[in-house]
Amino acid sequence: MSAQTKGGSRRRTPLTRGRVLKTAVRRADEGGIDSLSMRKLGQELGVEAMALYYHFANKDDLIDGMVDLVFAEIELPHSGDQWRSAMRQRAIAVCDALLRHRWAIGLMESRRRPGPANLRHHNSVIGTLRAGGFDIAMAAHAYSLLDSYIYGFALTKLNLPFDTADDVAEVAQSMLEPFPRDEYPNMVEILTDHVMKPGYDYGEEFEYGLDLILDGLERVRGAA
Amino acid sequence: MSAQTKGGSRRRTPLTRGRVLKTAVRRADEGGIDSLSMRKLGQELGVEAMALYYHFANKDDLIDGMVDLVFAEIELPHSGDQWRSAMRQRAIAVCDALLRHRWAIGLMESRRRPGPANLRHHNSVIGTLRAGGFDIAMAAHAYSLLDSYIYGFALTKLNLPFDTADDVAEVAQSMLEPFPRDEYPNMVEILTDHVMKPGYDYGEEFEYGLDLILDGLERVRGAA
DNA sequence: ACCTGAACACCGTTCAAGT
DNA sequence: ACCTGAACACCGTTCAAGT
Secondary structure (H helix, E strand, O other), rough: OOOHOOOOOOOOOOOOHHHHHHHHHHHHHHHHHHHHOHHHHHHOOOOOOHHHHHOOHHHHHHHHHHHHHHHEEEEEEEEOOOOHHHHHHHHHHHHHHHHHHHHHHOOOOOOOOOOOOHHHHHHHHHHHHOOOOOHHHHHHHHHHHHHHHHHHHHHHHHHHOOOOHHHHHHHHHHHHHOOOOOOOOOHHHHHHHHHHHOOOOOOHHHHHHHHHHHHHHHHHHHHO | OOOOOOOOOOOOOOOHHHHHHHHHHHHHHOHHHHHHHHHHHHHHHHOOHHHHHHHOEEEEEEHHHHHHHHOOOOOOOOOOOOOOHHHOOOHHHOOOOHHHHHOOOOOOOOOOOOOHHHHHHHHHOOOOOOOOOOHHHHHHHHHHHHHHHHHHHHHHHHHOOOOOHHHHHHHHHHHHOOOOOOHHHHHHHHHHHHHHOOOOHHHHHHHHHHHHHHHHEEEEEEEH
């Protein structure tokens, strides 16, 4: 019944934290975090769920490791980069990583035991801002603002009840259907004259807002 | 054993959607969304879990109702308000509501069947922007930017691994503990010279970023 | 050292049945 | 009309036991 009893090889490559984590991330990417149960993960690795508890203290320990894998995917600014282009690139890289790993959005900021990639990331971003002329308090402002925007955008985009452009029309239609015409005229207008137009892509909003924020940061940096 | 068999009253006030929703929101506020199981909710209402399925199609239907209750708590701009003060007030009101109902953060934007309070909210915000001189595309930009920031800030604040100022020092300490000194100097600096200072409150970052964004929106509005 | 089996205390949901 | 009991297919985790 299990993978081991079939064929010649009785024992596969043994479990390691790294192999478990890679499989766990793939599973969560594909099926969502709710599909990542210890039992199913074990099954995918050809092992009983309980074997995982030999390598991880508990599910939270597993998630700590998964989050650090996501941080490791994000390219860091090189020292010497201009703060603005570095922050722009990094914002896009973080957003992309979150869109690849939607399950990670609420988890990236909450680690009590951040891994090395996590700490390297924060250290590098703060260093780039400080080198770009931001004092400590302003670097904190900038980091908070940028990360709130990045995480919020990814959260919003992934939670929108439609994925493709085709979906949009259908969903928008059925959202307003139960209500009398003319009850929400501004909603109707923006949906029909903007959102449902061909070529609309919510994803494009990201860089508009990002550049507006970077403009603002440039201004307060100059004023200090 | 059950509440009904004890004392005189055999049947309590019967279930209604409204009463179930109010109880569900309170439970989720207090114990988190994971503590909101159909069984526990039933128990709190003096009823078997299965009774809830008479009033709600499934758990998602329940959550649709809970989300609309949160939207209903958020005061809307009055028509005639200046766009900037209206957007500022509304951003603070949304952020406060999300901090009161942390379980709602990922759910507010994802309803395929938005309730009336949800639609009224969106309709009102878009209307205020349009009346303030934003054309359709710019109103869409502004709304996306503001909501990404608001939801992202609430998400980040609630996910930070510390709540109180006392926590901060302890958590910061233990985060860096497993690593060699001087490995993350910028992290150490900002933690010790800023975050761990008395009077630090991450919550105060919200209005700084909000005003920077509103300044930016004012500028692009003027340019159009 | 590394993994399993059985068990415990949970989930959401369906469905036939009760009042 | 409104609710219950039993059942199904799941969870995370513990612990003693196997190899």
